[in-house]
Amino acid sequence: MPTYLPILRSGLLGLLLFPGLVQAFCGFYVAGAGASLYNEASQVVLVRMGGRTTITMSNDFKGNVRDFALVIPVPVVLQEKDIRIADPGLFGRLDAYSAPRLVEYWDENPCEMVYYEEDSFGGADMAIDDESVNPAGARAKALGVTIEARYQVGEYDILILSGKESKGLATWLKENGYYLPPNAKEVLEPYIKNDIKFFVVKVNLEKLEAQAFNSLRPIQISYEHPRFMLPIRLGMANSRGYQDLIIYALTPKGRVETANYRTVEIPSNLNIPLRIKEHFGPFYKAVFERAWTQQRRSVALLEYAWDLSSSNFSFCDPCSSDPPAYADLKEAGVFWLEAAPADNEWGQQADYKGEVHFTRLHLRYGRSEFPEDLMFVETSNRESFQGRYILHHPATGDLSCTEGKEYLESLKARKKEEEVNLYKLTGWANNRIPGTHDDTPGTREEEDKNSFPWISHDTGNGGGNRWPIVAVSLLLTALLLLMPRLLGRLERNVSHR
Amino acid sequence: MTTVATAAPRKEWVDPRWYQIVFLGTFLSMGIFYLGWNARIWHYVAVISASIGTQLVWEYFTRRNWGAVKSALISSFSLSLLLYTNSPWTMALAGVLAVSSKFVFRTRHKHFFNPANFAIIVCILFTKDAWLTPGQWGHDMQLMFLFCATGLTVLGKVGRLDTSLVFLGAFLGLEYVYQILYLGWPHDVFLHKFTNGALLLYAFFMITDPRATPSNRTGRIVWTLCIAVTSFIVLERYYIFPAIFWALFVWSPTTLLFDKIFRAKAYQWTDVPGKQAAGNTR
Numbered sequence: 180m181p182t183y184l185p186i187l188r189s190g191l192l193g194l195l196l197f198p199g200l201v202q203a204f205c206g207f208y209v210a211g212a213g214a215s216l217y218n219e220a221s222q223v224v225l226v227r228m229g230g231r232t233t234i235t236m237s238n239d240f241k242g243n244v245r246d247f248a249l250v251i252p253v254p255v256v257l258q259e260k261d262i263r264i265a266d267p268g269l270f271g272r273l274d275a276y277s278a279p280r281l282v283e284y285w286d287e288n289p290c291e292m293v294y295y296e297e298d299s300f301g302g303a304d305m306a307i308d309d310e311s312v313n314p315a316g317a318r319a320k321a322l323g324v325t326i327e328a329r330y331q332v333g334e335y336d337i338l339i340l341s342g343k344e345s346k347g348l349a350t351w352l353k354e355n356g357y358y359l360p361p362n363a364k365e366v367l368e369p370y371i372k373n374d375i376k377f378f379v380v381k382v383n384l385e386k387l388e389a390q391a392f393n394s395l396r397p398i399q400i401s402y403e404h405p406r407f408m409l410p411i412r413l414g415m416a417n418s419r420g421y422q423d424l425i426i427y428a429l430t431p432k433g434r435v436e437t438a439n440y441r442t443v444e445i446p447s448n449l450n451i452p453l454r455i456k457e458h459f460g461p462f463y464k465a466v467f468e469r470a471w472t473q474q475r476r477s478v479a480l481l482e483y484a485w486d487l488s489s490s491n492f493s494f495c496d497p498c499s500s501d502p503p504a505y506a507d508l509k510e511a512g513v514f515w516l517e518a519a520p521a522d523n524e525w526g527q528q529a530d531y532k533g534e535v536h537f538t539r540l541h542l543r544y545g546r547s548e549f550p551e552d553l554m555f556v557e558t559s560n561r562e563s564f565q566g567r568y569i570l571h572h573p574a575t576g577d578l579s580c581t582e583g584k585e586y587l588e589s590l591k592a593r594k595k596e597e598e599v600n601l602y603k604l605t606g607w608a609n610n611r612i613p614g615t616h617d618d619t620p621g622t623r624e625e626e627d628k629n630s631f632p633w634i635s636h637d638t639g640n641g642g643g644n645r646w647p648i649v650a651v652s653l654l655l656t657a658l659l660l661l662m663p664r665l666l667g668r669l670e671r672n673v674s675h676r
Numbered sequence: 677m678t679t680v681a682t683a684a685p686r687k688e689w690v691d692p693r694w695y696q697i698v699f700l701g702t703f704l705s706m707g708i709f710y711l712g713w714n715a716r717i718w719h720y721v722a723v724i725s726a727s728i729g730t731q732l733v734w735e736y737f738t739r740r741n742w743g744a745v746k747s748a749l750i751s752s753f754s755l756s757l758l759l760y761t762n763s764p765w766t767m768a769l770a771g772v773l774a775v776s777s778k779f780v781f782r783t784r785h786k787h788f789f790n791p792a793n794f795a796i797i798v799c800i801l802f803t804k805d806a807w808l809t810p811g812q813w814g815h816d817m818q819l820m821f822l823f824c825a826t827g828l829t830v831l832g833k834v835g836r837l838d839t840s841l842v843f844l845g846a847f848l849g850l851e852y853v854y855q856i857l858y859l860g861w862p863h864d865v866f867l868h869k870f871t872n873g874a875l876l877l878y879a880f881f882m883i884t885d886p887r888a889t890p891s892n893r894t895g896r897i898v899w900t901l902c903i904a905v906t907s908f909i910v911l912e913r914y915y916i917f918p919a920i921f922w923a924l925f926v927w928s929p930t931t932l933l934f935d936k937i938f939r940a941k942a943y944q945w946t947d948v949p950g951k952q953a954a955g956n957t958r
Contacts, residue, residue: 369859441814550864558807
């Protein structure tokens with residue numbers, strides 16, 4: 180079926196495609212809408228307390244809305260009250276608050292005095308979600324497909340389907356104009372057997388036109404179920420490459436981690452060279468890419484974690500934007516907080532009462548490294564964490580005093596450390612920022628040779644990471660052979676004494 | 677590498693606990709240096725010193741079998757590898773609980789909770805400051821191989837290989853039947869489940885504690901099967917991730933019952949050669 184070229188992108192939750200569109204769609208994100216660093220990133224707000232989960236999915240679909248469709252596996256049949264449209268600004272606010280940040284410090288002139296710190300941030304924002312597709316008319320139950328519910332929420336027409344077997348469901352979807360990638364069947368089958376329902380969304384054009392704005396807004400669903408998970412498998416059904424997913428989790432107790440994959444903190448709090456200031460976007464992208472590769476691409480990277488409980492004194496440090504307010508948290512689905520007047524005596528304080536913890540996880544997943552859907556656990560970890568990179572501006576002015584000379588010496592060491600950090604973080608050859616004049620061959624050739632002798636041309640593919648395990652294995656083998664004799668003798672000596 | 681299972685301990689050159697200490701210590705060092713569990717050094721110091729200290733205090737007032745400090749060290753390594761807390765004090769508390777559980781929950785011949793497992797569950801239930809991180813080890817093949825190889829070595833020496841193999845066989849077998857044969861997930865899903873560091877550590881180094889498992893082999897196998905089935909149900913029905921730890925905790929006290937039904941001699945560590953305290957090593 181050659182006309183049905185697959186394009187499923189984002190996928191948080193899988194999606195299906197419809198005929199046509201494809202080529203144009205693929206080209207769409209490449210253009211880069213300035214703000215978004217990752218052109219195939221989905222964003223999700225995940226709120227969980229007790230057995231209740233609320234999932235809000237960003238919707239940055241910018242193709243022809245007629246072609247939009249989304250299929251999300253859900254554990255229960257959702258009621259109409261469990262589905263709503265969320266404020267599209269929510270993602271931007273959560274992203275700005277939690278994105279990895281660049282901070283600057285100015286050294287004091289040791290021969291004078293002064294100064295303070297400031298922060299700026301080169302927000303590593305992200306965006307993009309989505310899919311495509313088309314109309315669906317209700318039809319045969321002969322296929323074993325049951326339409327459990329049918330709702331109209333905002334600009335969306337929603338169906339909740341359950342199936343008896345994957346073939347019937349696949350046929351139904353196809354007959355109703357949804358393109359299903361061939362690999363999707365291997366995923367549909369387990370879902371159906373596990374009694375998963377399918378939440379199928381398409382756009383109601385009349386409603387959309389009646390609205391003041393014509394972009395699609397985020398969909399929010401809530402349900403009660405012991406499973407704390409996000410289905411990513413369906414979205415991977417025909418995706419060739421890796422997809423980025425940013426999760427903003429809000430929970431009462433503490434940090435959220437992936438239970439069936441490793442969660443690792445992104446390398447952070449390091450001094451980096453001043454020239455990165457203009458290039459923080461590419462820099463952070465490289466940092467992420469390298470950390471992800473070094474963890475064998477099978478990891479959730481923690482970019483931010485903060486205790487936003489009303490009892491906490493500080494909601495960010497430094498703040499790259501206002502911390503989420505009661506209205507934002509409520510919009511996201513946090514239902515256990517109580518509104519309360521903000522106490523201005525201490526400056527920034529919460530306008531709510533209660534416990535809530537913010538976790539930002541960034542995943543880049545592909546089929547081979549992520550065979551299972553994402554399962555989560557909420558831990559009691561309330562420690563703060565942020566992806567934070569530091570610029571130090573050297574002192575200026577007359578530095579001829581004794582302290583000034585010492586300072587200049589220490590500055591040399593710091594510059595070297597900054598370069599080492601930059602290399603460790605990004606793996607950029609010769610520490611050049613790709614795609615900038617900094618990259619021009621020849622300009623810094625000599626300087627590089629002298630300044631960065633420690634820099635090799637390691638591509639950072641993580642291949643060199645196996646040696647510790649090999650070394651440990653050899654060491655253990657040696658110990659196994661020697662230990663009985665050594666320890667046996669030792670222990671006998673002790674007991675005879 | 678000895679991999680022969682025996683019901684009773686054989687005469688060894690050396691107390692097999694030394695192997696456990698070296699292996700668990702190595703895993704901990706690898707966690708710190710290779711997996712980047714830095715910044716938790718004080719947690720490790722706290723739990724290790726609390727465990728050893730507690731063991732010494734208890735020994736002073738009871739049998740004065742100083743060799744049992746090795747057991748305390750093993751428990752504290754297990755806790756370092758599995759348990760997470762915000763405060764080092766909670767880790768220290770876990771160490772105290774682990775070691776004390778051996779002296780409090782015991783019959784004349786053996787204790788019936790695995791000390792580290794007991795401490796983990798009690799801390800999670802009562803402190804609000806403790807948690808497990810099931811995905812912490814990742815799915816690195818070499819690492820999994822290392823766990824299996826070292827685990828088999830130790831178990832060959834203490835004669836509890838049956839427990840490990842029965843547990844892994846039953847638990848993974850159930851998972852295989854359910855996930856792959858019934859639900860129809862592809863095989864790499866199963867491989868992904870199997871290569872879970874916490875699961876292997878548990879199967880090779882925790883559930884196999886010879887002093888907290890039924891002494892009779894048949895009894896032990898039945899007991900292990902019960903744990904495997906419980907773990908499977910808790911995981912797949914209730915989606916509670918550290919299912920295996922809860923299952924062991926719940927089934928531990930039944931060790932006594934299993935010992936009544938299936939009679940056998942209690943396990944003794946080959947503690948201090950020639951100076952075996954009758955039935956009271958820990």
